[in-house]
Structures are given as structure tokens and as C-alpha cells.
Amino acid sequence: MDRFGDWIVMLAAASLMIWWLFRRFDHWLHEPPSSRLRKLAAAGGVEDDDTVHLLQENGFEVLSGKHRISLGVILDDGPVRPTRLYFDYLALKESKYYLVKHERARQPMEWTASGLRERLLVYALLFPDCEGIIIVNAQEQQLKTVRFKVEAGER
Template sequence: MDRFGDWIIMLAAAGIMIWWVLRRFDRWLHEPPGSRLRKLATAGGVDQDDNVQLLQEQGYEVLSGKHRIPLGVALDDGPVMPTRLYFDYLAFKDDKYFLVKLERSRQPMEWTASGLRERLLAYALLFPECEGIVIVLAQEQQLKIVRFKVEAGVE
């Protein structure tokens, strides 16, 4: 009789696990667009500095700051190596979300199409619901907006 009881417990546990996985998948599938951004908007605080002030002067509402997106990279069949992407702020203007990156003197921005693609495309792909990526040029007191558009190619 113990073996029969063990099977019932195993089947019940497996049923609960399958139900939980299906429920999580359904919740993820029906999650409204932009919900990841709304979660990020409430995730981090904003320190008032010159960059935030410049964004606010240009009409942006800075929602949160200093975000780190963890990623894993596997080469061939090797182990997954952890890495991360950083962006400085999440901002909101005219009912649209924008990721904000600060230009740093150690890593100057290359203002060519290929340079912008190499440096910023990952952010646009991770957050397709964002309108663009705002680059803050602190020394010039200037903002630039980068948007990516997929064009139909000729084959």
C-alpha cells in the first residue's frame, strides 16, 4: 500500500508543478506591452543631478535610474557566463518611454550608423516598447535621440 500512496503523492506533485508552469506561461503570454517598463519605472530611485535637471528642462520626467540588466552568454556548449547591460535612466515624455544613456569621456559615442548600432541596438531590442534612446551630452548640455527602424531589404 505504501507504493500506491507514493504514486499518488508523486502524481499530485507533478500535477501541481504542471499547473504552476502553465499558469506562469499564460500570465506571461497575456502580460500587457510595456509592463516591464512600468516595473522598471518603480524599481530605482533618482538622484537629482545635472543630468536629471537637463532632462527635466527638456520636458522629460525621469522615472528611475541606474539600471542593470543581467544577461548570460554561452559560447558553443560551454558554461553560461554572466554579464550585464547598463542604462542610466528611464524617462517619460509625451506618453512615451525613453531609455537614457549618459555619454562618458572614457567611452565616447561614435556618431555613425554602425557605431550607434553596435553600441545601442541591444537596448532597442530588449525594450521594443521604448520610443528611443536619449543620449545625454553633459558637457554640451545637449540631448540626442536615437531611434532604430527596420527597413525592408532588397534580396
């Protein structure tokens, strides 16, 4: 880098890199909260089944289906252990997003506050822009909506 032209090229490259990083950070900072959900809605296809018909009969627009969220778990500074979370559909009603899960016979839902918390809170925390989580019981043609509300606690 003895020549003056080399310094100009390096300065131009560094300037472009800084400008690009600033633009990415600004885009991330001003991204609307529901953009993750819109990306999920565009990612998955919808199968034509009884659950979709039941949701549509109840005023929901089914946006996408069969989602898998990959997670990694680290225990005591050990290796990353992969795991996944699944939900069945992403639905929209009155401009509000809902995650949809099937109630399965082999894993029945415990309809107590602690049972719902243990089973569904992770979805509410991963997708705070969702209005709720809809549990579909296809055998009984029944929908139940679960919402979590953080209350002012005692100290």
C-alpha cells in the first residue's frame, strides 16, 4: 500500500461497508413488530383439511401451515443440543395473528392455568405479536383461544 490509489480504494471499501452496516441496523431497528409473522405466513403452504375448514367457518383466514422452529439448548457449557417446536397453522382474524395447535389424543391438553402455561407459554414468548393461541379439537369441532396476561405480582 505504497501508492496513493491503494489508500483511496481501501477508504472507499471501508466507507461502503460502514454504510451497508448502518443501513442494515436502521432497517432492523425500524422493522414493524409483526414482520416475523408475515415472513412465516409467506413461508408455508396450507393443506386443505378439516382443521382449515373449521378455522374458516369461524372467521379465520389460514395463512400458512406446519411450522417448525429450530432451537438449541446448552447445558453447563456443553455442546449445543438441537430441539424443535412445532405449531400447525398461522391464522389471521380481524387483522390479528393467531398460532394454531391441534389437540392430539396422545398428548391431551391439561386445561388448568398451570397446564396451559407449561405447554403454551413458550409460543406466546416467541411470538409476542400474536393475539393468542388457538387450540383445535377436530373430533369435537371445537376451537379454544388461549391468551396470557402478565399481572402485577406480589413481592
